[in-house]
Amino acid sequence: MSSAPENPGPLPKYVQLAELLIRDIDTGRLMDGERLPPERRMAAELRTSVGTLRKALRVMEQKGLLRRVQGSGNYIQRKGGPGGTYAMFRLELLSGGGLPRADVLDVKTLVKPADLPEFGTSDRATRIRRERFLNDTAIAVEEIWLDAGMGELSRDMLSDSLYQTYLQRLGFWVTRAEDRVSIGALPDWTPERFGRKGAPCGYIERYSWADRPGAIEFSRTWFDPARANYVQRLK
Amino acid sequence: MSSAPENPGPLPKYVQLAELLIRDIDTGRLMDGERLPPERRMAAELRTSVGTLRKALRVMEQKGLLRRVQGSGNYIQRKGGPGGTYAMFRLELLSGGGLPRADVLDVKTLVKPADLPEFGTSDRATRIRRERFLNDTAIAVEEIWLDAGMGELSRDMLSDSLYQTYLQRLGFWVTRAEDRVSIGALPDWTPERFGRKGAPCGYIERYSWADRPGAIEFSRTWFDPARANYVQRLK
DNA sequence: GTGGTAGATCAATCGTGTATCAATTTTCGG
DNA sequence: CCGAAAATTGATACACGATTGATCTACCAC
Numbered sequence: 401m402s403s404a405p406e407n408p409g410p411l412p413k414y415v416q417l418a419e420l421l422i423r424d425i426d427t428g429r430l431m432d433g434e435r436l437p438p439e440r441r442m443a444a445e446l447r448t449s450v451g452t453l454r455k456a457l458r459v460m461e462q463k464g465l466l467r468r469v470q471g472s473g474n475y476i477q478r479k480g481g482p483g484g485t486y487a488m489f490r491l492e493l494l495s496g497g498g499l500p501r502a503d504v505l506d507v508k509t510l511v512k513p514a515d516l517p518e519f520g521t522s523d524r525a526t527r528i529r530r531e532r533f534l535n536d537t538a539i540a541v542e543e544i545w546l547d548a549g550m551g552e553l554s555r556d557m558l559s560d561s562l563y564q565t566y567l568q569r570l571g572f573w574v575t576r577a578e579d580r581v582s583i584g585a586l587p588d589w590t591p592e593r594f595g596r597k598g599a600p601c602g603y604i605e606r607y608s609w610a611d612r613p614g615a616i617e618f619s620r621t622w623f624d625p626a627r628a629n630y631v632q633r634l635k
Numbered sequence: 636m637s638s639a640p641e642n643p644g645p646l647p648k649y650v651q652l653a654e655l656l657i658r659d660i661d662t663g664r665l666m667d668g669e670r671l672p673p674e675r676r677m678a679a680e681l682r683t684s685v686g687t688l689r690k691a692l693r694v695m696e697q698k699g700l701l702r703r704v705q706g707s708g709n710y711i712q713r714k715g716g717p718g719g720t721y722a723m724f725r726l727e728l729l730s731g732g733g734l735p736r737a738d739v740l741d742v743k744t745l746v747k748p749a750d751l752p753e754f755g756t757s758d759r760a761t762r763i764r765r766e767r768f769l770n771d772t773a774i775a776v777e778e779i780w781l782d783a784g785m786g787e788l789s790r791d792m793l794s795d796s797l798y799q800t801y802l803q804r805l806g807f808w809v810t811r812a813e814d815r816v817s818i819g820a821l822p823d824w825t826p827e828r829f830g831r832k833g834a835p836c837g838y839i840e841r842y843s844w845a846d847r848p849g850a851i852e853f854s855r856t857w858f859d860p861a862r863a864n865y866v867q868r869l870k
Numbered sequence: 871g872t873g874g875t876a877g878a879t880c881a882a883t884c885g886t887g888t889a890t891c892a893a894t895t896t897t898c899g900g
Numbered sequence: 901c902c903g904a905a906a907a908t909t910g911a912t913a914c915a916c917g918a919t920t921g922a923t924c925t926a927c928c929a930c
Contacts, residue, residue, distance in 0.1 A: 412884085412885060412886090413885075413886075414885080414886090448886085448887090449886060449887045449888070450887085450888085451885090451886065451887065451888080452885075452886060452887075455885085455886090469894085469895075470893060470894050470895075471893070471894030471895030471896075472894075472895050472896075473895090
């Protein structure tokens with residue numbers, strides 16, 4: 401057996417912040433040349449202090465992903481290829497890339513059904529069902545269960561980036577996640593327009609952890625392999 | 636100097652500790668950049684004293700596998716190359732983990748068939764067909780095409796870890812890779828014993844790059860989703 | 871004695887939050 | 901067009917807690 405520590409220490413917050421922003425660059429959510437919000441406002445949105453945020457921005461600047469101009473602002477500088485230190489994974493169109501967007505189909509806080517795996521501390525959870533798009537092509541449907549112990553979400557609180565919503569609305573952030581990719585069949589609540597009823601789909605299960613023991617989120621994603629792939633780049 | 640001791644007792648605990656942790660790096664259980672728990676907590680978990688653990692950490696630091704930062708923590712630092720032997724292998728048993736092994740079915744150097752995507756500089760490539768196992772459970776079949784411009788491989792040169800073979804036999808190492816996970820049907824050369832004829836399988840396409848422009852390897856892997864998943868962890 | 875292990879103490883550094891002022895750019899009124 | 905005001909980042913300082921660095925003592929086995 402192995403001796404790997406059970407609860408590896410979290411990386412410093414400023415490193416996580418940098419990675420968070422770099423991922424946003426990699427996924428296209430932050431475009432080249434785009435100006436970031438003022439540091440103070442950004443720090444408030446990200447629930448951190450200006451000093452910590454500035455440390456993260458410094459890291460990005462050293463990686464050449466950000467241009468910082470005193471008196472003006474912080475500007476994204478997109479280089480070729482992924483910039484993150486850590487593995488990058490997401491759904492991409494077969495032709496590559498695509499700008500992500502999500503339509504929320506349903507938001508409800510429910511008692512956790514029995515077919516859900518164990519996670520979180522509460523017996524209830526918020527269920528979010530979404531249809532996901534890349535460049536207006538529907539590529540996946542997904543169902544996210546957020547443990548009610550972390551707070552409750554309503555439909556109008558959601559943004560495209562759920563992790564950002566968690567950070568801004570509920571004040572915690574995801575420090576660790578695990579994806580397991582397999583094969584599955586579309587759920588019965590799949591919108592008609594999504595098509596491919598009954599056809600085998602790519603199926604992703606994801607657990608997410610915050611800065612405490614025990615997973616706080618569990619999600620299932622069904623993607624159409626004829627339109628998108630699960631892509632992972634390793635550096 | 637003198638010869639090895641005739642009956643070496645158990646190695647000092649701190650050496651064992653270091654080797655244990657190094658193995659965790661090799662198997663991908665400890666990833667690059669990961670932060671270890673505080674020394675005191677880690678020592679308690681490992682049932683040893685802080686001083687002994689620190690000796691082990693010192694050994695790892697001298698081997699370049701660990702970066703120790705006063706006031707911050709201990710961070711895993713992979714040396715050059717793709718890191719651990721199995722770090723890039725991301726199929727796991729449904730129950731998690733598993734020790735990887737591969738049976739080579741066939742090795743041939745051929746002219747690249749037309750259905751292969753563009754990669755490499757040569758018009759020929761070495762085709763390796765393997766059956767993959769985790770803990771003696773057959774989980775996947777794969778076909779690897781290595782551009783002939785990188786050198787030629789024969790069956791007896793192969794080890795379980797292809798990337799290690801590339802480094803040791805051909806003198807280059809893979810710096811970057813991209814996986815695309817989708818759905819596919821098993822190829823016609825799948826061994827009878829693998830089963831699941833006709834059933835849909837997980838399908839992974841991988842491009843690999845060395846320290847030069849242009850992909851040097853292309854591979855296809857078909858995995859049985861009833862036995863293994865494609866796993867990705869984010870810290 | 872020598873080396874491995876355990877435990878304790880103090881010093882040095884880092885991570886984070888808060889605050890203040892300087893330097894630069896941008897905006898806008900006149 | 902000019903200049904003042906506002907906005908924004910740059911730099912520094914301080915406080916506090918967390919974490920590692922270094923050192924010391926004690927015990928034990930060979």
